[in-house]
Amino acid sequence: MADAEIIPIGTRGQPGRGAGKRPSAAARDLAPKSGTPRKTPARKPGPAAGDAPDASGGVAPGEVAEETAAERPARTLKERPAAEPDAEQAAAARTEGRGLSPLAGIPAGDWLAAFQHASKELFGDQWEPQLARFLAFLRRRLTGEYAVDEYGFDAEVTERFFMAALRPVAQKWFRIEVRGIDNIPAEGGALVVSNHSGTVPVDGLMTMVSIHDHTGRFLRPLGADLVFRLPLVGSVARKGGATLACSEDAERMLRGGELVGVWPEGFKGIGKPFSERYKLQRFGRGGFVSAALRTGVPIVPLSVVGAEEIYPLVGNIPSLARLLGVPYIPITPLFPLLGPLGLVPLPSKWLLEFGEPIRTDEYDAGAAEDPMLVFNVTDQVRETIQQTLYSLLMQRESVFR
Amino acid sequence: MGAGRTVLVTGVSRDLGRTLARTLAADPGIDRVIGVDVIPPRGDLGDVAFVRADIRNPIIAKVIAKEDVDTVVHMSVIATPGSAGARGTMKELNVIGTMQLLAACQKAEGLRTLVVKSSTTAYGASSRDPAMFTEDMEPRRPARTGYAKDVVEVEQYVRGFARRRPDVTVTLLRCANVIGPRVVSPLASYFRLPMIPTVLGFDPRLQFLHETDLYRVLRHAVREDRGGTFNVAGDGLLMLSQALRRAGRPNAPVPGFAFGSLGSALKSVRRADLSPELVAFLTYGRGVDTTRMRSELGFEPQYSTSSAFAEFAASLPPAARRTERVLGSLAERLPAVDDDRPAQLTLAGGTDG
Numbered sequence: 001m002a003d004a005e006i007i008p009i010g011t012r013g014q015p016g017r018g019a020g021k022r023p024s025a026a027a028r029d030l031a032p033k034s035g036t037p038r039k040t041p042a043r044k045p046g047p048a049a050g051d052a053p054d055a056s057g058g059v060a061p062g063e064v065a066e067e068t069a070a071e072r073p074a075r076t077l078k079e080r081p082a083a084e085p086d087a088e089q090a091a092a093a094r095t096e097g098r099g100l101s102p103l104a105g106i107p108a109g110d111w112l113a114a115f116q117h118a119s120k121e122l123f124g125d126q127w128e129p130q131l132a133r134f135l136a137f138l139r140r141r142l143t144g145e146y147a148v149d150e151y152g153f154d155a156e157v158t159e160r161f162f163m164a165a166l167r168p169v170a171q172k173w174f175r176i177e178v179r180g181i182d183n184i185p186a187e188g189g190a191l192v193v194s195n196h197s198g199t200v201p202v203d204g205l206m207t208m209v210s211i212h213d214h215t216g217r218f219l220r221p222l223g224a225d226l227v228f229r230l231p232l233v234g235s236v237a238r239k240g241g242a243t244l245a246c247s248e249d250a251e252r253m254l255r256g257g258e259l260v261g262v263w264p265e266g267f268k269g270i271g272k273p274f275s276e277r278y279k280l281q282r283f284g285r286g287g288f289v290s291a292a293l294r295t296g297v298p299i300v301p302l303s304v305v306g307a308e309e310i311y312p313l314v315g316n317i318p319s320l321a322r323l324l325g326v327p328y329i330p331i332t333p334l335f336p337l338l339g340p341l342g343l344v345p346l347p348s349k350w351l352l353e354f355g356e357p358i359r360t361d362e363y364d365a366g367a368a369e370d371p372m373l374v375f376n377v378t379d380q381v382r383e384t385i386q387q388t389l390y391s392l393l394m395q396r397e398s399v400f401r
Numbered sequence: 402m403g404a405g406r407t408v409l410v411t412g413v414s415r416d417l418g419r420t421l422a423r424t425l426a427a428d429p430g431i432d433r434v435i436g437v438d439v440i441p442p443r444g445d446l447g448d449v450a451f452v453r454a455d456i457r458n459p460i461i462a463k464v465i466a467k468e469d470v471d472t473v474v475h476m477s478v479i480a481t482p483g484s485a486g487a488r489g490t491m492k493e494l495n496v497i498g499t500m501q502l503l504a505a506c507q508k509a510e511g512l513r514t515l516v517v518k519s520s521t522t523a524y525g526a527s528s529r530d531p532a533m534f535t536e537d538m539e540p541r542r543p544a545r546t547g548y549a550k551d552v553v554e555v556e557q558y559v560r561g562f563a564r565r566r567p568d569v570t571v572t573l574l575r576c577a578n579v580i581g582p583r584v585v586s587p588l589a590s591y592f593r594l595p596m597i598p599t600v601l602g603f604d605p606r607l608q609f610l611h612e613t614d615l616y617r618v619l620r621h622a623v624r625e626d627r628g629g630t631f632n633v634a635g636d637g638l639l640m641l642s643q644a645l646r647r648a649g650r651p652n653a654p655v656p657g658f659a660f661g662s663l664g665s666a667l668k669s670v671r672r673a674d675l676s677p678e679l680v681a682f683l684t685y686g687r688g689v690d691t692t693r694m695r696s697e698l699g700f701e702p703q704y705s706t707s708s709a710f711a712e713f714a715a716s717l718p719p720a721a722r723r724t725e726r727v728l729g730s731l732a733e734r735l736p737a738v739d740d741d742r743p744a745q746l747t748l749a750g751g752t753d754g
Contacts, residue, residue: 128735128736129735129736131735132732132735132736135728135731135732135735138728139728139729141646142646142725142728143646143647143725144639144642144644144645144646144647145647148606148638148639148640148643149638150532150533150638150688151532152532152604152638152640152686154640225528225529228528228685229528230602231600231602231603231656231657232601233602234528234602234603235602235603235604238606239604239640243532244528244529244530244531244532246531248531248532248533248535248538249531249533252531252532252533
């Protein structure tokens, strides 16, 4: 029993009303009449282990708040396996040892049982090997015993964390529908060229997760140098497989047989006002086409519908943007009006359509040096994407459905 | 070539130069090795003949002519003022020294081979860098100060020399950061700090060259006649965070704007020298392509980046690794799994809608 002297607030330690020796009148009324008389009703049992709210009716007002933080996680752990057969056993163990120190109150066996239940919940019946694998993974991350490729791509963390975090957004929030996924070659280099929209490059992330989930391949995005100049963003981008959008890196990746993603509109596309939605901007200088021509990989046009509506860009603060050295400071109907809440993207329905691959291996060797040919292929890709966008927009019932 | 060669090595007062000179002296194909420096070497030079001369004045020409030198290995481009004194002295040693040495080489009729140890610092480090630099690429942001600028200028003089003396085989080796248990360099002393500062939000890619491989490649360049510019680095890359985890070193992220002043504070207490080019390297990282090192130079490093770093890390005081031990003891209680790739967690929803 806890024998700490409890001095109730407000009575200066004098016995009397609410002195803590007896429950107050209000508390007595609350208590069930036939309930077992509590041995030491006045003394708070300290942060007793397993003091579940349903344990006894007459809980003095102060007691609920007295729960220590140490107790709380224990209970949440316990509550989960409540439906399991040996929950009663756990409950029985829980009511014993009232008044002991918070940690001593829970026998080690209980901890183990709770832990086992939690593991079973998390990993299913095969929890032991699953947990062992998870531990092995954790240890590998802690000791640095993993490999990154020459661009800094960390396949393990990308697959396990980035993709796992993005997948629910792609499937539940944007309800992405993918069409023409067969146009992505199963192996070998290929260049996915997509329209760019949405104020924040969410479309790139969603394309990455959709391609990975449908083909098992990692899309290696090419990003602007701003991405790699920003702290955190740059390092996460490299870990996720991105590299700088320059001809050297693009050709190196394509020669290495990677699936490379480019958004040739760049900031012009992503930061265009909402009124110009689904109007493709200029496709850069056609650098992506020369890279594909030099390496002879197919170009897969990708049209993304839905990304335009996630953050409708209605305004811009060019002076602040110049000051910060970023291309634009977006104003959307919700941002910055609603503050952080305005950062939640609108749940538009997305359609991703991969078009017929455009072959580049049939051109002769010097084709990349022929500006006219490069312009023509660039236009062909751009037109394909634009036409697909129009037809997808016709098919779409509404923005959110 | 073959027997009867006389090799002159500059910068033998420092460990790298001294050890290289000794390795070369032990080579049966090389007759004589002459070590040159302003100050006497710290350790034993073995069979190497030491000539105390300053490469910044024309005496060096007389040494080359008198000793009938046919191969010059230039090792005297230094990364840190450290022993030399101020930055001004360092620049003079690096740039004026190289100019004088090359001028002397141009006059030397008997010279056949010139090997210059340069550094991948020549490529700089910035957010606009390609992932892997090949030998023909230029730095995206030309260096304006410090060691990086010295390296670029030295390389310019070397290229000028190669144009003027086409009969001399000029091998320019751009070596990645040299690391090893005995290496003293700004990067090595950075990793030896008890608490390692990193730039907040950046995780640079690092590439290392083991010191043994540095000696091997220089010897290889002296023995074989392969002119040109070559990147030299161990295979693979390490992220800084990964390297720190492998070494078990505690680290503290510092915002980028404060990193420079922290560097000067560390320099004033003589713990580490975070020069601007090292700060840029620790922010953006750098990778170099070593295809040409294999195909044209015909050199194969023994150590990869990670094994070179592992050997270096073993020389550091052992780390606590508490979390790791806890996880390890937990893992021992569980059945062993053959493949340690975890299956996808089912928490985050199915793979397909």
